[in-house]
Amino acid sequence: MTVSELASAGGFRAIALSDPSREVAGCYVGDLLSWVMGRAQAGNAWITIMSNVNVAAVASLADVACVIFAEGVQPDEQALAAAQMRGVNLIAADMPEYEAAVALSGLI
Amino acid sequence: MAESLRFHYDVDGGNFTSAGQASVQVKNNLSQLGLDPAVIRRVSIAMYEGEINMVIHADGGSADIIVDDSCVTIILADKGPGIADVEQAMQDGFSTAPDNIRSLGFGAGMGLPNMKRYTDFMQIDSVVGEGTTITMKVNF
Numbered sequence: 001m002t003v004s005e006l007a008s009a010g011g012f013r014a015i016a017l018s019d020p021s022r023e024v025a026g027c028y029v030g031d032l033l034s035w036v037m038g039r040a041q042a043g044n045a046w047i048t049i050m051s052n053v054n055v056a057a058v059a060s061l062a063d064v065a066c067v068i069f070a071e072g073v074q075p076d077e078q079a080l081a082a083a084q085m086r087g088v089n090l091i092a093a094d095m096p097e098y099e100a101a102v103a104l105s106g107l108i
Numbered sequence: 109m110a111e112s113l114r115f116h117y118d119v120d121g122g123n124f125t126s127a128g129q130a131s132v133q134v135k136n137n138l139s140q141l142g143l144d145p146a147v148i149r150r151v152s153i154a155m156y157e158g159e160i161n162m163v164i165h166a167d168g169g170s171a172d173i174i175v176d177d178s179c180v181t182i183i184l185a186d187k188g189p190g191i192a193d194v195e196q197a198m199q200d201g202f203s204t205a206p207d208n209i210r211s212l213g214f215g216a217g218m219g220l221p222n223m224k225r226y227t228d229f230m231q232i233d234s235v236v237g238e239g240t241t242i243t244m245k246v247n248f
Protein backbone atom coordinates (compact mmCIF):
# COMPACT_ATOMS: atom_id res chain seq x y z
CA MET A 1 0.00 0.00 0.00
CA THR A 2 1.16 3.55 -0.63
CA VAL A 3 1.74 6.18 2.02
CA SER A 4 -1.23 8.17 0.78
CA GLU A 5 -3.52 5.12 1.02
CA LEU A 6 -2.26 4.53 4.55
CA ALA A 7 -2.89 8.16 5.51
CA SER A 8 -6.54 7.84 4.54
CA ALA A 9 -7.11 4.50 6.30
CA GLY A 10 -9.08 4.44 9.58
CA GLY A 11 -7.15 5.78 12.56
CA PHE A 12 -4.47 7.49 10.46
CA ARG A 13 -4.34 10.95 8.92
CA ALA A 14 -1.88 12.89 6.82
CA ILE A 15 0.21 15.64 8.39
CA ALA A 16 2.42 16.29 5.34
CA LEU A 17 2.98 13.95 2.40
CA SER A 18 5.90 15.01 0.20
CA ASP A 19 6.15 11.64 -1.52
CA PRO A 20 2.61 10.17 -1.33
CA SER A 21 3.14 7.38 -3.85
CA ARG A 22 5.94 5.78 -1.79
CA GLU A 23 5.19 2.11 -1.07
CA VAL A 24 5.08 1.04 2.61
CA ALA A 25 6.90 -2.22 3.32
CA GLY A 26 6.99 -3.36 6.92
CA CYS A 27 7.20 -1.35 10.09
CA TYR A 28 9.67 -0.37 12.80
CA VAL A 29 8.61 0.96 16.21
CA GLY A 30 11.13 2.94 18.24
CA ASP A 31 11.93 6.20 19.98
CA LEU A 32 15.70 5.96 20.42
CA LEU A 33 17.16 7.41 17.24
CA SER A 34 20.22 5.18 16.95
CA TRP A 35 18.09 2.08 17.31
CA VAL A 36 15.91 3.30 14.48
CA MET A 37 18.98 4.18 12.40
CA GLY A 38 20.48 0.77 12.96
CA ARG A 39 17.43 -1.49 12.76
CA ALA A 40 14.70 0.08 10.63
CA GLN A 41 14.73 -1.01 7.02
CA ALA A 42 14.33 1.12 3.91
CA GLY A 43 10.64 1.47 3.08
CA ASN A 44 9.39 0.75 6.62
CA ALA A 45 6.72 2.85 8.28
CA TRP A 46 8.40 4.22 11.43
CA ILE A 47 6.08 4.53 14.42
CA THR A 48 7.33 6.85 17.17
CA ILE A 49 6.37 9.34 19.85
CA MET A 50 9.50 11.48 19.28
CA SER A 51 8.58 14.73 17.58
CA ASN A 52 11.71 16.91 17.42
CA VAL A 53 13.60 18.03 14.32
CA ASN A 54 16.08 15.14 14.47
CA VAL A 55 13.28 12.75 13.52
CA ALA A 56 13.23 14.29 10.03
CA ALA A 57 16.95 13.69 9.47
CA VAL A 58 16.77 10.11 10.75
CA ALA A 59 13.72 9.34 8.60
CA SER A 60 15.41 10.75 5.53
CA LEU A 61 18.77 9.05 6.04
CA ALA A 62 17.32 5.68 7.11
CA ASP A 63 15.08 6.03 4.05
CA VAL A 64 11.83 5.01 5.76
CA ALA A 65 8.59 5.35 3.76
CA CYS A 66 6.92 7.51 6.39
CA VAL A 67 6.92 8.54 10.03
CA ILE A 68 3.75 7.75 12.01
CA PHE A 69 3.43 9.87 15.17
CA ALA A 70 1.48 7.79 17.70
CA GLU A 71 -0.43 8.93 20.82
CA GLY A 72 -1.64 12.08 19.07
CA VAL A 73 1.89 13.53 19.14
CA GLN A 74 2.42 16.46 16.78
CA PRO A 75 5.79 17.27 15.20
CA ASP A 76 7.15 20.66 16.26
CA GLU A 77 7.45 23.41 13.63
CA GLN A 78 11.13 22.77 12.89
CA ALA A 79 10.48 19.06 12.47
CA LEU A 80 7.63 19.75 10.06
CA ALA A 81 9.72 22.17 8.00
CA ALA A 82 12.72 19.82 7.92
CA ALA A 83 10.54 16.87 6.89
CA GLN A 84 8.98 18.79 4.02
CA MET A 85 12.37 20.00 2.85
CA ARG A 86 13.69 16.45 2.81
CA GLY A 87 10.69 14.77 1.23
CA VAL A 88 9.76 12.87 4.41
CA ASN A 89 6.12 11.74 4.73
CA LEU A 90 4.45 12.43 8.09
CA ILE A 91 1.29 10.70 9.33
CA ALA A 92 -0.59 11.13 12.63
CA ALA A 93 -2.39 8.52 14.72
CA ASP A 94 -4.14 8.99 18.07
CA MET A 95 -3.49 5.35 19.00
CA PRO A 96 -0.60 4.14 21.17
CA GLU A 97 2.40 2.74 19.29
CA TYR A 98 1.34 -0.88 19.74
CA GLU A 99 -2.17 -0.29 18.41
CA ALA A 100 -0.85 1.74 15.50
CA ALA A 101 1.44 -1.18 14.60
CA VAL A 102 -1.43 -3.66 14.85
CA ALA A 103 -3.65 -1.44 12.66
CA LEU A 104 -0.83 -1.07 10.14
CA SER A 105 -0.24 -4.79 10.08
CA GLY A 106 -3.87 -5.34 9.03
CA LEU A 107 -3.38 -2.93 6.13
CA ILE A 108 -0.07 -3.85 4.54
CA MET B 109 35.24 7.91 -12.70
CA ALA B 110 38.82 8.74 -13.55
CA GLU B 111 39.41 11.04 -10.60
CA SER B 112 38.00 10.78 -7.14
CA LEU B 113 35.40 13.28 -5.95
CA ARG B 114 35.72 15.06 -2.63
CA PHE B 115 33.22 16.85 -0.44
CA HIS B 116 34.12 18.83 2.68
CA TYR B 117 31.79 20.00 5.46
CA ASP B 118 32.24 21.85 8.72
CA VAL B 119 30.00 20.52 11.47
CA ASP B 120 28.81 22.96 14.16
CA GLY B 121 29.01 21.87 17.76
CA GLY B 122 25.98 21.88 20.02
CA ASN B 123 23.48 22.79 17.30
CA PHE B 124 20.84 20.07 17.33
CA THR B 125 18.55 21.90 14.95
CA SER B 126 20.93 21.70 12.02
CA ALA B 127 22.54 18.45 13.20
CA GLY B 128 22.64 15.92 10.40
CA GLN B 129 22.81 18.60 7.70
CA ALA B 130 26.15 17.42 6.30
CA SER B 131 24.85 13.84 6.12
CA VAL B 132 21.72 14.96 4.29
CA GLN B 133 23.87 16.87 1.78
CA VAL B 134 26.13 13.88 1.25
CA LYS B 135 23.07 11.73 0.63
CA ASN B 136 21.85 14.20 -1.99
CA ASN B 137 25.27 14.43 -3.65
CA LEU B 138 25.64 10.66 -3.84
CA SER B 139 22.11 10.33 -5.25
CA GLN B 140 23.04 12.79 -7.98
CA LEU B 141 26.09 10.68 -8.81
CA GLY B 142 23.72 7.77 -9.36
CA LEU B 143 25.16 5.48 -6.69
CA ASP B 144 23.19 2.39 -5.64
CA PRO B 145 20.53 3.44 -3.07
CA ALA B 146 21.64 0.63 -0.73
CA VAL B 147 25.20 2.04 -0.74
CA ILE B 148 23.93 5.58 -0.21
CA ARG B 149 21.86 4.39 2.74
CA ARG B 150 24.85 2.72 4.40
CA VAL B 151 26.99 5.84 3.93
CA SER B 152 24.14 8.04 5.21
CA ILE B 153 23.64 6.03 8.39
CA ALA B 154 27.34 5.76 9.22
CA MET B 155 28.00 9.41 8.51
CA TYR B 156 24.96 10.63 10.45
CA GLU B 157 25.98 8.74 13.57
CA GLY B 158 29.50 10.14 13.33
CA GLU B 159 28.27 13.65 12.60
CA ILE B 160 25.87 13.60 15.57
CA ASN B 161 28.63 12.30 17.82
CA MET B 162 30.82 15.27 16.85
CA VAL B 163 27.92 17.64 17.62
CA ILE B 164 27.09 16.03 20.97
CA HIS B 165 30.42 14.82 22.30
CA ALA B 166 33.09 16.97 20.62
CA ASP B 167 31.66 20.46 20.01
CA GLY B 168 31.75 19.96 16.25
CA GLY B 169 34.40 19.02 13.72
CA SER B 170 34.81 18.40 10.03
CA ALA B 171 33.70 15.78 7.55
CA ASP B 172 35.49 14.78 4.35
CA ILE B 173 33.91 12.40 1.90
CA ILE B 174 35.88 10.86 -0.95
CA VAL B 175 34.16 8.93 -3.72
CA ASP B 176 36.26 6.83 -6.06
CA ASP B 177 35.62 3.93 -8.44
CA SER B 178 34.70 1.33 -5.88
CA CYS B 179 34.41 2.95 -2.48
CA VAL B 180 33.11 5.89 -0.44
CA THR B 181 35.52 7.02 2.29
CA ILE B 182 34.23 9.12 5.20
CA ILE B 183 36.71 10.94 7.44
CA LEU B 184 35.31 12.65 10.52
CA ALA B 185 37.77 14.71 12.54
CA ASP B 186 37.22 16.68 15.73
CA LYS B 187 39.22 18.45 18.41
CA GLY B 188 36.95 17.27 21.20
CA PRO B 189 37.84 15.50 24.44
CA GLY B 190 38.82 12.23 22.75
CA ILE B 191 37.69 8.74 23.73
CA ALA B 192 39.58 7.25 26.67
CA ASP B 193 38.47 3.64 26.15
CA VAL B 194 37.56 2.96 22.53
CA GLU B 195 36.66 -0.67 23.14
CA GLN B 196 34.14 0.35 25.81
CA ALA B 197 32.73 3.12 23.60
CA MET B 198 32.16 0.59 20.81
CA GLN B 199 29.97 -1.60 23.02
CA ASP B 200 26.20 -1.63 22.40
CA GLY B 201 24.53 0.59 24.98
CA PHE B 202 27.59 2.48 26.29
CA SER B 203 26.89 6.21 26.41
CA THR B 204 28.01 9.28 28.30
CA ALA B 205 25.28 11.46 26.77
CA PRO B 206 23.72 13.84 29.32
CA ASP B 207 19.99 13.88 30.11
CA ASN B 208 19.12 16.88 27.93
CA ILE B 209 20.57 15.03 24.94
CA ARG B 210 18.80 11.80 25.86
CA SER B 211 15.47 13.59 25.92
CA LEU B 212 15.96 14.30 22.19
CA GLY B 213 16.20 10.57 21.48
CA PHE B 214 20.01 10.26 21.48
CA GLY B 215 22.16 8.42 23.99
CA ALA B 216 21.21 4.81 23.32
CA GLY B 217 24.88 3.98 22.91
CA MET B 218 24.22 2.53 19.47
CA GLY B 219 25.88 5.12 17.23
CA LEU B 220 29.41 3.71 17.05
CA PRO B 221 28.06 0.12 16.73
CA ASN B 222 25.88 1.30 13.83
CA MET B 223 28.90 2.87 12.13
CA LYS B 224 30.74 -0.44 12.40
CA ARG B 225 27.73 -2.42 11.21
CA TYR B 226 27.07 -0.38 8.10
CA THR B 227 30.63 0.04 6.85
CA ASP B 228 33.24 -2.33 5.44
CA PHE B 229 36.08 -0.64 7.31
CA MET B 230 36.18 1.56 10.39
CA GLN B 231 39.14 2.96 12.29
CA ILE B 232 39.06 5.18 15.36
CA ASP B 233 42.12 7.29 16.15
CA SER B 234 41.59 9.15 19.38
CA VAL B 235 43.84 10.96 21.82
CA VAL B 236 42.37 12.16 25.10
CA GLY B 237 42.55 15.95 25.25
CA GLU B 238 43.36 16.27 21.55
CA GLY B 239 40.48 14.82 19.56
CA THR B 240 39.14 11.98 17.49
CA THR B 241 39.41 11.01 13.86
CA ILE B 242 37.18 8.26 12.51
CA THR B 243 37.77 6.80 9.07
CA MET B 244 35.12 4.62 7.45
CA LYS B 245 34.80 2.96 4.06
CA VAL B 246 31.79 1.62 2.24
CA ASN B 247 32.66 -0.49 -0.78
CA PHE B 248 30.44 -0.85 -3.83
Ligand SMILES: Nc1ncnc2c1ncn2[C@@H]1O[C@H](COP(=O)(O)OP(=O)(O)OP(=O)(O)O)[C@@H](O)[C@H]1O
Nearest residue numbers: 034161165166197203204214215216217218219220
Ligand atom coordinates in the same frame (compact mmCIF):
# COMPACT_ATOMS: atom_id res chain seq x y z
N1 LIG C 1 33.65 12.16 18.55
C1 LIG C 1 33.64 11.79 19.84
N2 LIG C 1 34.37 12.46 20.77
C2 LIG C 1 34.36 12.09 22.07
N3 LIG C 1 33.65 11.05 22.56
C3 LIG C 1 32.90 10.34 21.68
C4 LIG C 1 32.86 10.67 20.30
N4 LIG C 1 32.04 9.77 19.68
C5 LIG C 1 31.61 8.94 20.64
N5 LIG C 1 32.13 9.26 21.84
C6 LIG C 1 31.93 8.55 23.13
O1 LIG C 1 31.52 7.22 22.86
C7 LIG C 1 30.24 6.96 23.48
C8 LIG C 1 29.43 6.01 22.61
O2 LIG C 1 29.09 6.63 21.37
P1 LIG C 1 27.79 6.13 20.58
O3 LIG C 1 27.64 6.97 19.37
O4 LIG C 1 27.87 4.67 20.39
O5 LIG C 1 26.62 6.41 21.63
P2 LIG C 1 25.94 7.80 22.04
O6 LIG C 1 26.36 8.87 21.09
O7 LIG C 1 26.21 8.05 23.46
O8 LIG C 1 24.39 7.48 21.84
P3 LIG C 1 23.63 7.25 20.42
O9 LIG C 1 24.64 7.30 19.35
O10 LIG C 1 22.98 5.90 20.53
O11 LIG C 1 22.62 8.34 20.34
C9 LIG C 1 29.62 8.33 23.66
O12 LIG C 1 28.63 8.38 24.66
C10 LIG C 1 30.85 9.18 24.01
O13 LIG C 1 31.22 8.99 25.35
Ligand SMILES: [Mg+2]
Nearest residue numbers: 157161219220
Ligand atom coordinates in the same frame (compact mmCIF):
# COMPACT_ATOMS: atom_id res chain seq x y z
MG1 LIG D 1 26.20 8.55 19.04
